[in-house]
Structure formats: structure tokens, C-alpha cells
Amino acid sequence: MIKVRVKKQSNYPISSTKIRKNLKNFLAGHGIVSNAEVSVALVGENKMLEVGKKYLKDKSLHNVLSFTADEVDPKFVYPPDGVIHLGEIIVCYSVAFEEAKNENKLIEEKIMELIEHGALHLLGIHHDLK
16 A cells, blocks of 8 residues: 655645646556655745755756755664655745646646656656756
């Protein structure tokens, strides 16, 4: 069973249930079908800047960041519970909103696109930065 935890502000008009369902289906489509856990957070600009600065030593505002569990706290040892701890996906809501508007997409569609992009990174699938 795949467990998806969603953290978001209540004023972000996207369903946590829909995020969980879509991400579970996406991960299952990429071969993750057993016990796995991933967290998704929708945050504002200040929090995203704080995370980028802390973990990437970067002052730019990102639309999505993802961190495997060992990147966030490499000293933490998970108990032998058989759960694959994939990590965390963080989406900046306001950046996603602007991108959705510019790309003529629904905000929900853009958020899911960014979450899936972050999930690919957690699975070790990366893109070339050119």
C-alpha cells in the first residue's frame, strides 16, 4: 500500500484526497506497488525560499523541490518496518498558480504536473539541466 501525506493551507483550493489518489496511481504506474510512503507539501513563497536556501544554498524561488528521506535528515535511521520512505515533494502554490495562468492550465492540473515531476526525482529519474 502506498501512503501519501499531504500538508497544505486550507485556502489552497485543491483536494488533498485528489492529490493522494493521483500520486498513488502515478507511483503505481512507475512500479511502486508495495509499502511506500511520500509526503507532499503545498507552501507559500517564504517557505519555499527558506527550504531552497537551507537545502540547496540557493536563493531562487522554485516551483517544486523534492528530497529523498536521507537528503532531509541523513542521520535518521528508519525502523525495519518494510516501508519504502521515498521522501518529500514541496510545491510553491503561488509559483504554480502563475505558471498555470501563463500556460492556460487549471491550477489543479499544474499542481499535479509538478507533484509528478517531483515524484520522478524521488524515483531517481532526473532531467538534464541545460
